[in-house]
Amino acid sequence: MRKESRMAGKAGIIMKKIAAIVLSCMMCISLAACGSSDKGRTDTDTEIRSGDAAENSVRDGSAMETADVKEESSFNLETGTVMLNSGYEMPVLGIGMFRLSQSEAENSVYWALSDGYRLIDTAKIYGNEEGVGKGIKRAIDEGLVKREEIFVTTKMWTDDYDDGTEAIEASLRKLNLDYIDLMILHHSQPENDVDAYKAMEKAVKEGKLKSIGLSNYYEPDDFDRLVKATEITPALLQNETHPYHQSMKMKEHLKQYGTVMESWFPLGGRGNTQRLFEDETISEIAKAHGKTSAQIILRWHLQAGNIAIPGSSNEDHIQENYEIFDFELTDEEMERMTALDKDERFASY
Numbered sequence: 001m002r003k004e005s006r007m008a009g010k011a012g013i014i015m016k017k018i019a020a021i022v023l024s025c026m027m028c029i030s031l032a033a034c035g036s037s038d039k040g041r042t043d044t045d046t047e048i049r050s051g052d053a054a055e056n057s058v059r060d061g062s063a064m065e066t067a068d069v070k071e072e073s074s075f076n077l078e079t080g081t082v083m084l085n086s087g088y089e090m091p092v093l094g095i096g097m098f099r100l101s102q103s104e105a106e107n108s109v110y111w112a113l114s115d116g117y118r119l120i121d122t123a124k125i126y127g128n129e130e131g132v133g134k135g136i137k138r139a140i141d142e143g144l145v146k147r148e149e150i151f152v153t154t155k156m157w158t159d160d161y162d163d164g165t166e167a168i169e170a171s172l173r174k175l176n177l178d179y180i181d182l183m184i185l186h187h188s189q190p191e192n193d194v195d196a197y198k199a200m201e202k203a204v205k206e207g208k209l210k211s212i213g214l215s216n217y218y219e220p221d222d223f224d225r226l227v228k229a230t231e232i233t234p235a236l237l238q239n240e241t242h243p244y245h246q247s248m249k250m251k252e253h254l255k256q257y258g259t260v261m262e263s264w265f266p267l268g269g270r271g272n273t274q275r276l277f278e279d280e281t282i283s284e285i286a287k288a289h290g291k292t293s294a295q296i297i298l299r300w301h302l303q304a305g306n307i308a309i310p311g312s313s314n315e316d317h318i319q320e321n322y323e324i325f326d327f328e329l330t331d332e333e334m335e336r337m338t339a340l341d342k343d344e345r346f347a348s349y
């Protein structure tokens with residue numbers, strides 16, 4: 001059942017890619033006719049970029065106005081992906097690596113890829129990039145996946161913002177990869193995050209990073225500060241987001257940029273999950289669908305337009321968290337979930 005829906009999903013992706021190629025060709029012809037330059041492209045880009053999305057993701061430093069009105073990113077829950085404003089397709093459900101040891105990370109990545117996950121979220125500061133790289137290599141060596149089918153995210157730590165280029169090289173080395181699908185700045189740090197972001201922009205031009213974004217920017221003004229000082233619009237913002245902290249204000253703000261929200265602590269994070277799992281509304285909805293509370297919360301994230309990256313080193317939980325493509329929350333259930341928002345963060349950073 002799961003395999004079939006994955007195959008149907010793959011067929012959908014292929015159709016989408018063919019459509020994107022046709023669209024890209026048409027864009028290229030019309031751009032050539034107009035004599036336009038194509039700042040956003042790099043020679044090393046191998047993936048399909050969706051014409052105007054790729055064009056719009058690069059702005060002239062100050063020319064915020066020209067970027068504006070972008071459509072809200074739409075999640076395709078048939079394919080389990082979202083098209084980023086960078087033109088790359090990203091899975092909307094992945095596995096998170098926070099607090100996992102190197103060996104736990106290796107095994108969790110391997111199990112996740114075996115289960116059908118294609119998105120992995122790690123960070124330099126988690127100290128497990130090598131383990132993640134080993135898990136990926138094991139899955140590729142066994143023929144479970146190809147590199148280009150996987151989407152790997154890592155984060156640049158704040159201590160490294162003054163030498164972003166070296167931080168990117170270090171992550172590439174540790175992950176044992178030629179390119180990283182998405183790198184994000186781990187935290188807002190006004191004194192030097194623009195420099196770090198510019199290092200990521202340079203790496204995009206060199207083909208070392210495909211998409212770039214941010215994490216832990218909680219105020220629209222702070223997000224805009226960085227956007228105004230840089231060229232490539234962040235593809236994604238990763239913030240603490242769960243039913244008790246739904247990030248509505250930031251999500252509304254991101255719409256103009258076509259930037260997608262990704263939820264960290266999607267299940268509330270270690271030590272807080274039981275509060276969410278035992279929430280009366282979530283438990284009731286879980287019972288109605290014959291699913292666990294974790295699955296209801298994760299399905300809610302996807303239907304609400306949040307990429308979710310639940311963390312786990314438990315093989316059964318990893319599988320359980322991926323089994324959310326065979327049911328749907330009704331509009332009424334989504335409304336009940338929305339009503340749970342308390343604007344309450346569990347973490348203090």
Ligand code: NAD
Pocket residue numbers: 095096097098099121122186215216238239263264265266267268269270271273294295309310311312313314317318320321
């Ligand atoms: P989470 O909300 O995913 O919760 C993880 C906890 O839930 C763990 O204790 C795990 O054992 C448990 N769990 C997972 N699946 C379960 C299931 N099916 N049933 C019961 N328990 C289950 O929190 P997280 O892992 O901290 O966050 C997700 C990911 O987000 C991280 O792994 C990391 O990649 C990322 N993250 C980013 C930041 C940031 O600052 N950008 C901060 C924290 C986490």
